[in-house]
Amino acid sequence: MIELTIENDVAEVVLNAPEKLNSLDPASLAELGAAYDEAASAGVRALLLRGAGRAFCAGRDIAGVDPATDDAFGFMTDVLTPVLRTMSAFPAPTFAVAHGACLGVGLGLLIATDVVYVGNSAKIGSPFAKLGATLDSGGHALFIERLGAHRTLDLIYTAELMSGADAVASGLFSRAMPDDEVLDFTRAKVARVAAGPxxxxxxxxxxxxxxxxxxxxxxxxxxxxxxxxxxxxxxxxxxxxxxxxxxxxxxxxxxxx
Structure with a gap:
Protein backbone atom coordinates (compact mmCIF):
# COMPACT_ATOMS: atom_id res chain seq x y z
CA MET A 1 0.00 0.00 0.00
CA ILE A 2 2.87 2.40 0.75
CA GLU A 3 5.07 3.34 -2.21
CA LEU A 4 8.46 5.05 -1.91
CA THR A 5 10.45 6.56 -4.75
CA ILE A 6 13.71 8.49 -4.42
CA GLU A 7 15.00 10.77 -7.16
CA ASN A 8 17.26 13.83 -7.14
CA ASP A 9 17.61 13.78 -3.34
CA VAL A 10 13.81 13.86 -2.91
CA ALA A 11 11.72 11.04 -1.44
CA GLU A 12 8.07 10.74 -2.46
CA VAL A 13 5.89 8.58 -0.24
CA VAL A 14 2.46 7.62 -1.58
CA LEU A 15 -0.47 6.16 0.33
CA ASN A 16 -1.76 3.92 -2.44
CA ALA A 17 -5.01 2.25 -1.42
CA PRO A 18 -7.53 4.50 -3.18
CA GLU A 19 -10.28 1.88 -2.99
CA LYS A 20 -10.45 2.50 0.76
CA LEU A 21 -9.54 6.20 0.68
CA ASN A 22 -6.04 5.32 1.90
CA SER A 23 -7.26 4.42 5.37
CA LEU A 24 -4.50 2.82 7.43
CA ASP A 25 -4.34 -0.40 9.44
CA PRO A 26 -1.42 -1.56 11.62
CA ALA A 27 0.34 -3.24 8.70
CA SER A 28 0.18 -0.20 6.46
CA LEU A 29 1.29 2.09 9.29
CA ALA A 30 4.31 -0.16 9.78
CA GLU A 31 5.01 0.14 6.05
CA LEU A 32 4.74 3.92 6.31
CA GLY A 33 7.23 4.09 9.16
CA ALA A 34 9.59 1.79 7.28
CA ALA A 35 9.38 4.02 4.19
CA TYR A 36 10.42 7.04 6.25
CA ASP A 37 13.28 5.07 7.79
CA GLU A 38 14.47 3.98 4.34
CA ALA A 39 14.29 7.54 3.01
CA ALA A 40 16.23 8.81 6.02
CA SER A 41 18.90 6.15 5.52
CA ALA A 42 19.20 7.20 1.88
CA GLY A 43 20.10 10.73 2.99
CA VAL A 44 17.41 12.52 1.02
CA ARG A 45 17.21 16.30 1.38
CA ALA A 46 13.39 16.61 1.29
CA LEU A 47 10.32 14.38 1.42
CA LEU A 48 6.84 14.64 -0.07
CA LEU A 49 3.84 12.67 1.26
CA ARG A 50 0.63 12.29 -0.72
CA GLY A 51 -2.39 10.05 -1.17
CA ALA A 52 -3.50 8.36 -4.38
CA GLY A 53 -7.05 8.63 -5.67
CA ARG A 54 -9.75 10.96 -4.38
CA ALA A 55 -8.57 11.33 -0.77
CA PHE A 56 -5.40 11.88 1.20
CA CYS A 57 -6.31 9.55 4.08
CA ALA A 58 -9.74 8.91 5.58
CA GLY A 59 -8.26 7.72 8.88
CA ARG A 60 -7.89 4.36 10.55
CA ASP A 61 -9.02 1.33 8.58
CA ILE A 62 -11.68 -0.13 10.88
CA ALA A 63 -12.87 -2.86 8.52
CA GLY A 64 -13.24 -5.99 10.62
CA VAL A 65 -12.58 -4.19 13.90
CA ASP A 66 -14.97 -5.23 16.69
CA PRO A 67 -15.75 -2.02 18.63
CA ALA A 68 -16.71 -4.05 21.69
CA THR A 69 -13.23 -5.55 22.06
CA ASP A 70 -11.00 -3.13 20.14
CA ASP A 71 -7.78 -2.18 21.92
CA ALA A 72 -7.95 1.48 20.93
CA PHE A 73 -5.27 2.48 23.43
CA GLY A 74 -2.86 -0.13 22.10
CA PHE A 75 -3.46 0.95 18.51
CA MET A 76 -2.97 4.64 19.25
CA THR A 77 -0.04 4.25 21.65
CA ASP A 78 1.92 1.32 20.25
CA VAL A 79 1.09 1.46 16.53
CA LEU A 80 0.23 5.01 15.49
CA THR A 81 2.18 7.31 17.82
CA PRO A 82 5.62 5.80 17.02
CA VAL A 83 4.99 6.40 13.31
CA LEU A 84 3.94 10.01 13.94
CA ARG A 85 7.12 10.51 15.97
CA THR A 86 9.21 9.04 13.14
CA MET A 87 7.56 11.36 10.65
CA SER A 88 7.94 14.44 12.83
CA ALA A 89 11.62 13.75 13.49
CA PHE A 90 12.50 13.05 9.85
CA PRO A 91 15.99 14.48 9.20
CA ALA A 92 15.02 16.68 6.26
CA PRO A 93 12.23 19.12 5.42
CA THR A 94 8.90 17.34 4.83
CA PHE A 95 5.88 18.39 2.78
CA ALA A 96 2.42 16.90 2.29
CA VAL A 97 -0.20 17.30 -0.42
CA ALA A 98 -3.69 16.93 1.03
CA HIS A 99 -6.97 16.56 -0.83
CA GLY A 100 -10.33 14.98 -0.16
CA ALA A 101 -10.72 13.33 3.23
CA CYS A 102 -7.95 14.21 5.72
CA LEU A 103 -9.47 12.82 8.89
CA GLY A 104 -8.44 11.05 12.07
CA VAL A 105 -5.14 9.31 11.43
CA GLY A 106 -4.96 11.20 8.13
CA LEU A 107 -5.05 14.49 10.01
CA GLY A 108 -2.34 13.15 12.31
CA LEU A 109 -0.06 12.50 9.33
CA LEU A 110 -0.47 16.12 8.30
CA ILE A 111 0.24 17.37 11.82
CA ALA A 112 3.48 15.36 11.78
CA THR A 113 4.57 17.03 8.51
CA ASP A 114 6.50 20.29 8.34
CA VAL A 115 4.56 22.02 5.53
CA VAL A 116 1.10 21.11 4.24
CA TYR A 117 -0.45 22.35 1.00
CA VAL A 118 -4.10 21.46 0.50
CA GLY A 119 -6.46 21.19 -2.40
CA ASN A 120 -9.70 23.08 -2.10
CA SER A 121 -11.56 19.75 -1.88
CA ALA A 122 -9.83 18.80 1.36
CA LYS A 123 -12.12 17.91 4.25
CA ILE A 124 -10.64 18.59 7.68
CA GLY A 125 -12.24 18.38 11.09
CA SER A 126 -13.47 15.91 13.69
CA PRO A 127 -16.06 13.39 12.47
CA PHE A 128 -15.82 11.38 15.68
CA ALA A 129 -19.15 12.53 17.11
CA LYS A 130 -20.72 10.16 14.57
CA LEU A 131 -18.70 7.28 16.02
CA GLY A 132 -19.08 7.97 19.73
CA ALA A 133 -15.33 8.58 19.88
CA THR A 134 -13.06 11.56 20.38
CA LEU A 135 -10.70 13.48 18.14
CA ASP A 136 -7.26 11.87 18.16
CA SER A 137 -3.85 11.82 16.42
CA GLY A 138 -2.91 15.26 17.73
CA GLY A 139 -6.04 17.02 16.55
CA HIS A 140 -6.77 18.70 19.89
CA ALA A 141 -3.33 20.29 20.05
CA LEU A 142 -3.49 21.50 16.43
CA PHE A 143 -6.97 22.94 16.68
CA ILE A 144 -6.53 24.63 20.06
CA GLU A 145 -3.19 26.17 19.07
CA ARG A 146 -4.47 27.58 15.77
CA LEU A 147 -8.25 27.93 16.18
CA GLY A 148 -8.76 28.44 19.91
CA ALA A 149 -10.80 26.41 22.37
CA HIS A 150 -14.25 27.61 21.26
CA ARG A 151 -13.79 26.79 17.57
CA THR A 152 -12.16 23.48 18.51
CA LEU A 153 -15.15 22.37 20.54
CA ASP A 154 -17.51 23.67 17.85
CA LEU A 155 -15.86 21.36 15.32
CA ILE A 156 -15.83 18.43 17.76
CA TYR A 157 -19.43 18.81 18.92
CA THR A 158 -20.95 19.38 15.48
CA ALA A 159 -18.69 17.04 13.42
CA GLU A 160 -18.79 19.68 10.69
CA LEU A 161 -15.82 19.63 8.31
CA MET A 162 -13.76 22.52 6.96
CA SER A 163 -12.80 22.81 3.31
CA GLY A 164 -9.16 23.10 2.37
CA ALA A 165 -9.61 26.79 1.63
CA ASP A 166 -11.33 27.40 4.99
CA ALA A 167 -8.64 25.44 6.85
CA VAL A 168 -5.90 27.58 5.35
CA ALA A 169 -7.84 30.80 5.95
CA SER A 170 -8.14 29.73 9.61
CA GLY A 171 -4.41 29.18 9.90
CA LEU A 172 -4.39 25.37 10.10
CA PHE A 173 -2.12 24.79 7.11
CA SER A 174 0.04 26.77 4.72
CA ARG A 175 -1.66 27.19 1.31
CA ALA A 176 -4.76 26.06 -0.54
CA MET A 177 -5.37 25.86 -4.28
CA PRO A 178 -7.37 23.90 -6.88
CA ASP A 179 -6.89 20.16 -6.61
CA ASP A 180 -5.44 19.86 -10.10
CA GLU A 181 -2.65 22.32 -9.25
CA VAL A 182 -1.54 21.31 -5.77
CA LEU A 183 0.67 18.30 -6.59
CA ASP A 184 2.74 20.04 -9.28
CA PHE A 185 2.99 23.13 -7.08
CA THR A 186 4.24 21.09 -4.14
CA ARG A 187 6.72 19.08 -6.17
CA ALA A 188 8.25 22.32 -7.44
CA LYS A 189 8.54 23.67 -3.89
CA VAL A 190 10.06 20.41 -2.63
CA ALA A 191 12.66 20.39 -5.41
CA ARG A 192 13.58 23.97 -4.56
CA VAL A 193 13.95 23.19 -0.86
CA ALA A 194 15.99 20.05 -1.56
CA ALA A 195 18.48 22.23 -3.43
CA GLY A 196 18.72 24.65 -0.52
CA PRO A 197 20.78 24.78 2.70
Missing part, protein backbone atom coordinates in the same frame (compact mmCIF):
# COMPACT_ATOMS: atom_id res chain seq x y z
CA UNK A 198 19.04 21.83 4.30
CA UNK A 199 21.26 21.80 7.41
CA UNK A 200 20.09 25.34 8.12
CA UNK A 201 16.50 24.27 7.49
CA UNK A 202 16.88 21.47 10.04
CA UNK A 203 18.14 23.98 12.59
CA UNK A 204 14.97 26.02 12.07
CA UNK A 205 12.84 22.86 12.20
CA UNK A 206 14.31 22.07 15.63
CA UNK A 207 13.81 25.65 16.84
CA UNK A 208 10.18 25.71 15.70
CA UNK A 209 9.54 22.44 17.55
CA UNK A 210 11.17 23.82 20.71
CA UNK A 211 9.16 27.05 20.59
CA UNK A 212 5.97 25.04 20.06
CA UNK A 213 6.53 22.19 22.51
CA UNK A 214 8.53 23.96 25.22
CA UNK A 215 6.69 27.28 24.91
CA UNK A 216 9.94 29.23 24.67
CA UNK A 217 9.69 32.95 25.21
CA UNK A 218 11.41 35.61 23.13
CA UNK A 219 14.79 35.59 24.85
CA UNK A 220 15.04 31.81 25.09
CA UNK A 221 14.14 31.66 21.40
CA UNK A 222 16.85 34.18 20.58
CA UNK A 223 19.35 32.16 22.63
CA UNK A 224 18.41 29.07 20.63
CA UNK A 225 18.86 30.97 17.39
CA UNK A 226 22.26 32.19 18.54
CA UNK A 227 23.40 28.64 19.27
CA UNK A 228 22.09 27.37 15.94
CA UNK A 229 23.81 30.15 14.03
CA UNK A 230 27.08 29.41 15.82
CA UNK A 231 26.77 25.72 14.91
CA UNK A 232 26.19 26.58 11.24
CA UNK A 233 29.00 29.15 10.98
CA UNK A 234 31.91 27.80 9.01
CA UNK A 235 30.03 24.84 7.54
CA UNK A 236 30.34 24.34 3.76
CA UNK A 237 26.85 25.63 2.98
CA UNK A 238 27.26 28.62 5.29
CA UNK A 239 30.53 29.55 3.59
CA UNK A 240 29.04 28.98 0.14
CA UNK A 241 26.01 31.12 0.90
CA UNK A 242 28.08 34.04 2.13
CA UNK A 243 30.58 33.83 -0.70
CA UNK A 244 27.85 33.59 -3.32
CA UNK A 245 26.19 36.68 -1.87
CA UNK A 246 29.47 38.58 -1.86
CA UNK A 247 30.24 37.47 -5.42
CA UNK A 248 26.71 38.24 -6.62
CA UNK A 249 26.00 34.73 -7.92
CA UNK A 250 23.54 31.95 -7.14
CA UNK A 251 24.73 29.65 -4.34
CA UNK A 252 25.19 25.93 -4.86
CA UNK A 253 24.29 24.17 -1.61
CA UNK A 254 25.19 20.55 -0.84
CA UNK A 255 23.21 20.02 2.35
CA UNK A 256 26.31 19.22 4.39
CA UNK A 257 27.26 20.37 7.86
Missing amino acids: TEAFLASKALVAAVRDERLGLWDSIAGENRAQADLAGTPDFVEGFRAFQEKRAPVFRGRS
Whole structure:
Protein backbone atom coordinates (compact mmCIF):
# COMPACT_ATOMS: atom_id res chain seq x y z
CA MET A 1 0.00 0.00 0.00
CA ILE A 2 2.87 2.40 0.75
CA GLU A 3 5.07 3.34 -2.21
CA LEU A 4 8.46 5.05 -1.91
CA THR A 5 10.45 6.56 -4.75
CA ILE A 6 13.71 8.49 -4.42
CA GLU A 7 15.00 10.77 -7.16
CA ASN A 8 17.26 13.83 -7.14
CA ASP A 9 17.61 13.78 -3.34
CA VAL A 10 13.81 13.86 -2.91
CA ALA A 11 11.72 11.04 -1.44
CA GLU A 12 8.07 10.74 -2.46
CA VAL A 13 5.89 8.58 -0.24
CA VAL A 14 2.46 7.62 -1.58
CA LEU A 15 -0.47 6.16 0.33
CA ASN A 16 -1.76 3.92 -2.44
CA ALA A 17 -5.01 2.25 -1.42
CA PRO A 18 -7.53 4.50 -3.18
CA GLU A 19 -10.28 1.88 -2.99
CA LYS A 20 -10.45 2.50 0.76
CA LEU A 21 -9.54 6.20 0.68
CA ASN A 22 -6.04 5.32 1.90
CA SER A 23 -7.26 4.42 5.37
CA LEU A 24 -4.50 2.82 7.43
CA ASP A 25 -4.34 -0.40 9.44
CA PRO A 26 -1.42 -1.56 11.62
CA ALA A 27 0.34 -3.24 8.70
CA SER A 28 0.18 -0.20 6.46
CA LEU A 29 1.29 2.09 9.29
CA ALA A 30 4.31 -0.16 9.78
CA GLU A 31 5.01 0.14 6.05
CA LEU A 32 4.74 3.92 6.31
CA GLY A 33 7.23 4.09 9.16
CA ALA A 34 9.59 1.79 7.28
CA ALA A 35 9.38 4.02 4.19
CA TYR A 36 10.42 7.04 6.25
CA ASP A 37 13.28 5.07 7.79
CA GLU A 38 14.47 3.98 4.34
CA ALA A 39 14.29 7.54 3.01
CA ALA A 40 16.23 8.81 6.02
CA SER A 41 18.90 6.15 5.52
CA ALA A 42 19.20 7.20 1.88
CA GLY A 43 20.10 10.73 2.99
CA VAL A 44 17.41 12.52 1.02
CA ARG A 45 17.21 16.30 1.38
CA ALA A 46 13.39 16.61 1.29
CA LEU A 47 10.32 14.38 1.42
CA LEU A 48 6.84 14.64 -0.07
CA LEU A 49 3.84 12.67 1.26
CA ARG A 50 0.63 12.29 -0.72
CA GLY A 51 -2.39 10.05 -1.17
CA ALA A 52 -3.50 8.36 -4.38
CA GLY A 53 -7.05 8.63 -5.67
CA ARG A 54 -9.75 10.96 -4.38
CA ALA A 55 -8.57 11.33 -0.77
CA PHE A 56 -5.40 11.88 1.20
CA CYS A 57 -6.31 9.55 4.08
CA ALA A 58 -9.74 8.91 5.58
CA GLY A 59 -8.26 7.72 8.88
CA ARG A 60 -7.89 4.36 10.55
CA ASP A 61 -9.02 1.33 8.58
CA ILE A 62 -11.68 -0.13 10.88
CA ALA A 63 -12.87 -2.86 8.52
CA GLY A 64 -13.24 -5.99 10.62
CA VAL A 65 -12.58 -4.19 13.90
CA ASP A 66 -14.97 -5.23 16.69
CA PRO A 67 -15.75 -2.02 18.63
CA ALA A 68 -16.71 -4.05 21.69
CA THR A 69 -13.23 -5.55 22.06
CA ASP A 70 -11.00 -3.13 20.14
CA ASP A 71 -7.78 -2.18 21.92
CA ALA A 72 -7.95 1.48 20.93
CA PHE A 73 -5.27 2.48 23.43
CA GLY A 74 -2.86 -0.13 22.10
CA PHE A 75 -3.46 0.95 18.51
CA MET A 76 -2.97 4.64 19.25
CA THR A 77 -0.04 4.25 21.65
CA ASP A 78 1.92 1.32 20.25
CA VAL A 79 1.09 1.46 16.53
CA LEU A 80 0.23 5.01 15.49
CA THR A 81 2.18 7.31 17.82
CA PRO A 82 5.62 5.80 17.02
CA VAL A 83 4.99 6.40 13.31
CA LEU A 84 3.94 10.01 13.94
CA ARG A 85 7.12 10.51 15.97
CA THR A 86 9.21 9.04 13.14
CA MET A 87 7.56 11.36 10.65
CA SER A 88 7.94 14.44 12.83
CA ALA A 89 11.62 13.75 13.49
CA PHE A 90 12.50 13.05 9.85
CA PRO A 91 15.99 14.48 9.20
CA ALA A 92 15.02 16.68 6.26
CA PRO A 93 12.23 19.12 5.42
CA THR A 94 8.90 17.34 4.83
CA PHE A 95 5.88 18.39 2.78
CA ALA A 96 2.42 16.90 2.29
CA VAL A 97 -0.20 17.30 -0.42
CA ALA A 98 -3.69 16.93 1.03
CA HIS A 99 -6.97 16.56 -0.83
CA GLY A 100 -10.33 14.98 -0.16
CA ALA A 101 -10.72 13.33 3.23
CA CYS A 102 -7.95 14.21 5.72
CA LEU A 103 -9.47 12.82 8.89
CA GLY A 104 -8.44 11.05 12.07
CA VAL A 105 -5.14 9.31 11.43
CA GLY A 106 -4.96 11.20 8.13
CA LEU A 107 -5.05 14.49 10.01
CA GLY A 108 -2.34 13.15 12.31
CA LEU A 109 -0.06 12.50 9.33
CA LEU A 110 -0.47 16.12 8.30
CA ILE A 111 0.24 17.37 11.82
CA ALA A 112 3.48 15.36 11.78
CA THR A 113 4.57 17.03 8.51
CA ASP A 114 6.50 20.29 8.34
CA VAL A 115 4.56 22.02 5.53
CA VAL A 116 1.10 21.11 4.24
CA TYR A 117 -0.45 22.35 1.00
CA VAL A 118 -4.10 21.46 0.50
CA GLY A 119 -6.46 21.19 -2.40
CA ASN A 120 -9.70 23.08 -2.10
CA SER A 121 -11.56 19.75 -1.88
CA ALA A 122 -9.83 18.80 1.36
CA LYS A 123 -12.12 17.91 4.25
CA ILE A 124 -10.64 18.59 7.68
CA GLY A 125 -12.24 18.38 11.09
CA SER A 126 -13.47 15.91 13.69
CA PRO A 127 -16.06 13.39 12.47
CA PHE A 128 -15.82 11.38 15.68
CA ALA A 129 -19.15 12.53 17.11
CA LYS A 130 -20.72 10.16 14.57
CA LEU A 131 -18.70 7.28 16.02
CA GLY A 132 -19.08 7.97 19.73
CA ALA A 133 -15.33 8.58 19.88
CA THR A 134 -13.06 11.56 20.38
CA LEU A 135 -10.70 13.48 18.14
CA ASP A 136 -7.26 11.87 18.16
CA SER A 137 -3.85 11.82 16.42
CA GLY A 138 -2.91 15.26 17.73
CA GLY A 139 -6.04 17.02 16.55
CA HIS A 140 -6.77 18.70 19.89
CA ALA A 141 -3.33 20.29 20.05
CA LEU A 142 -3.49 21.50 16.43
CA PHE A 143 -6.97 22.94 16.68
CA ILE A 144 -6.53 24.63 20.06
CA GLU A 145 -3.19 26.17 19.07
CA ARG A 146 -4.47 27.58 15.77
CA LEU A 147 -8.25 27.93 16.18
CA GLY A 148 -8.76 28.44 19.91
CA ALA A 149 -10.80 26.41 22.37
CA HIS A 150 -14.25 27.61 21.26
CA ARG A 151 -13.79 26.79 17.57
CA THR A 152 -12.16 23.48 18.51
CA LEU A 153 -15.15 22.37 20.54
CA ASP A 154 -17.51 23.67 17.85
CA LEU A 155 -15.86 21.36 15.32
CA ILE A 156 -15.83 18.43 17.76
CA TYR A 157 -19.43 18.81 18.92
CA THR A 158 -20.95 19.38 15.48
CA ALA A 159 -18.69 17.04 13.42
CA GLU A 160 -18.79 19.68 10.69
CA LEU A 161 -15.82 19.63 8.31
CA MET A 162 -13.76 22.52 6.96
CA SER A 163 -12.80 22.81 3.31
CA GLY A 164 -9.16 23.10 2.37
CA ALA A 165 -9.61 26.79 1.63
CA ASP A 166 -11.33 27.40 4.99
CA ALA A 167 -8.64 25.44 6.85
CA VAL A 168 -5.90 27.58 5.35
CA ALA A 169 -7.84 30.80 5.95
CA SER A 170 -8.14 29.73 9.61
CA GLY A 171 -4.41 29.18 9.90
CA LEU A 172 -4.39 25.37 10.10
CA PHE A 173 -2.12 24.79 7.11
CA SER A 174 0.04 26.77 4.72
CA ARG A 175 -1.66 27.19 1.31
CA ALA A 176 -4.76 26.06 -0.54
CA MET A 177 -5.37 25.86 -4.28
CA PRO A 178 -7.37 23.90 -6.88
CA ASP A 179 -6.89 20.16 -6.61
CA ASP A 180 -5.44 19.86 -10.10
CA GLU A 181 -2.65 22.32 -9.25
CA VAL A 182 -1.54 21.31 -5.77
CA LEU A 183 0.67 18.30 -6.59
CA ASP A 184 2.74 20.04 -9.28
CA PHE A 185 2.99 23.13 -7.08
CA THR A 186 4.24 21.09 -4.14
CA ARG A 187 6.72 19.08 -6.17
CA ALA A 188 8.25 22.32 -7.44
CA LYS A 189 8.54 23.67 -3.89
CA VAL A 190 10.06 20.41 -2.63
CA ALA A 191 12.66 20.39 -5.41
CA ARG A 192 13.58 23.97 -4.56
CA VAL A 193 13.95 23.19 -0.86
CA ALA A 194 15.99 20.05 -1.56
CA ALA A 195 18.48 22.23 -3.43
CA GLY A 196 18.72 24.65 -0.52
CA PRO A 197 20.78 24.78 2.70
CA THR A 198 19.04 21.83 4.30
CA GLU A 199 21.26 21.80 7.41
CA ALA A 200 20.09 25.34 8.12
CA PHE A 201 16.50 24.27 7.49
CA LEU A 202 16.88 21.47 10.04
CA ALA A 203 18.14 23.98 12.59
CA SER A 204 14.97 26.02 12.07
CA LYS A 205 12.84 22.86 12.20
CA ALA A 206 14.31 22.07 15.63
CA LEU A 207 13.81 25.65 16.84
CA VAL A 208 10.18 25.71 15.70
CA ALA A 209 9.54 22.44 17.55
CA ALA A 210 11.17 23.82 20.71
CA VAL A 211 9.16 27.05 20.59
CA ARG A 212 5.97 25.04 20.06
CA ASP A 213 6.53 22.19 22.51
CA GLU A 214 8.53 23.96 25.22
CA ARG A 215 6.69 27.28 24.91
CA LEU A 216 9.94 29.23 24.67
CA GLY A 217 9.69 32.95 25.21
CA LEU A 218 11.41 35.61 23.13
CA TRP A 219 14.79 35.59 24.85
CA ASP A 220 15.04 31.81 25.09
CA SER A 221 14.14 31.66 21.40
CA ILE A 222 16.85 34.18 20.58
CA ALA A 223 19.35 32.16 22.63
CA GLY A 224 18.41 29.07 20.63
CA GLU A 225 18.86 30.97 17.39
CA ASN A 226 22.26 32.19 18.54
CA ARG A 227 23.40 28.64 19.27
CA ALA A 228 22.09 27.37 15.94
CA GLN A 229 23.81 30.15 14.03
CA ALA A 230 27.08 29.41 15.82
CA ASP A 231 26.77 25.72 14.91
CA LEU A 232 26.19 26.58 11.24
CA ALA A 233 29.00 29.15 10.98
CA GLY A 234 31.91 27.80 9.01
CA THR A 235 30.03 24.84 7.54
CA PRO A 236 30.34 24.34 3.76
CA ASP A 237 26.85 25.63 2.98
CA PHE A 238 27.26 28.62 5.29
CA VAL A 239 30.53 29.55 3.59
CA GLU A 240 29.04 28.98 0.14
CA GLY A 241 26.01 31.12 0.90
CA PHE A 242 28.08 34.04 2.13
CA ARG A 243 30.58 33.83 -0.70
CA ALA A 244 27.85 33.59 -3.32
CA PHE A 245 26.19 36.68 -1.87
CA GLN A 246 29.47 38.58 -1.86
CA GLU A 247 30.24 37.47 -5.42
CA LYS A 248 26.71 38.24 -6.62
CA ARG A 249 26.00 34.73 -7.92
CA ALA A 250 23.54 31.95 -7.14
CA PRO A 251 24.73 29.65 -4.34
CA VAL A 252 25.19 25.93 -4.86
CA PHE A 253 24.29 24.17 -1.61
CA ARG A 254 25.19 20.55 -0.84
CA GLY A 255 23.21 20.02 2.35
CA ARG A 256 26.31 19.22 4.39
CA SER A 257 27.26 20.37 7.86
